[in-house]
Amino acid sequence: MVKVPPYLKPGDTIALVCPSGYMSLEKAQTCIDVLKEWGYKVKVGTTVGSHSTNYFSGTDEERLINFQQILDDDSVNAVLCARGGYGLSRIIDHISFRKFKKHPKWIIGFSDITVLLSHIYTNFEIATMHAPMAGAFNNDGYRNGYVQSLKNVMEGKNIKYEVPGHEFNRKGEGIGELVGGNLAMLAHMVGTPSDIKTKGRILFLEDVGEYLYNIDRMMHQLKRSGKLDKLAGLIIGGFSDTKDTERPFGQNVYEIIRDIVKEYDYPVCFGFPVSHEKENYALKVGVGYKLKVGKSKTVLIG
Secondary structure, eight states, X not given: OXXXXXXXXXXXXXXXXXXXXXXXXXXXXXXXXXXXXXTOEEEXXXXXXXXXXXXXXXXXXXXXXXXXXXXXXXTOSEEEESOOSSOGGGTGGGOOOHHHHHSOOEEEEOGGGHHHXXXXXXXXXXXXXXXXXXXXXXXXXXXXXXXXHHHHHHTTOOOEEEEEOOTTOBOEEEEEXXXXXXXXXXXXXXXXXXXXXXXXXXXXXXXXXXXXXXXXXXXXXXXXXXTTTTOSEEEEEEEESOBOOSSOOSSOHHHXXXXXTTTOOSOEXXXXXXXXXXXXXXXXXXXXXXXXXXXXXXXXXO
16 A cells, blocks of 8 residues: 655645756745745755756765755655756665655655656655646746646645547546656666556656657667556656657657557557646656546546
């Protein structure tokens, strides 16, 4: 049985950290302000707006120390990663979850944070949250339904997402724990202690900035490693800013994925709003959902 951390209530504390790539405090400020407007206290980690001069928000040691401090802080009720990027796989095996296992709290983020979400679910059977991060709050983004979905899920409200049908959809219904996230990270984790469990589960995938041939390769990696076998359902989100080679690959992203999963009989939804763009609904990783894929619409209830 997956353990679900306590949902948040006004007065609870949300910590903001950067365990991977760098983000300036200025770019995180709107998020901090809005979280306070929502009624939460905010604790800002030392890796947010750090003095790092390279890609990361600090050295591996600095990022590890700050994340560990926040993870073990009894006053913190949820940890919102300010951004993804790259870097968690460099420190994930050194994070101690001893205290977290006894007193879980919501860990929130996406992209590179997929490594953390998957690791926690696979090893400790604790639910986490794949959801918008600090950058999504900027330019009035906090007003849209996608960032608002973060608030709703954090507060434990029942969720029902409805999206229009897609010509590649495979109709059907599936019930199972929801797992997934960034395709590149899921392929990257195959064979590691953070490797995701998919059998009997609803898997969701999204990515950004990848070459088409690389998406094909990563999907075949998931297929060859058994990750696409015996799913309860498959949700394909946004694949934005894809790139092609000088000699064209010959298919777009959804055509690539459609053909790779055509032999299976579980329901498949294309075009679900989970992505690196504005369209990114908050999803609880490890929690049971019901997926209904129809001709005219898809409904995800959890």
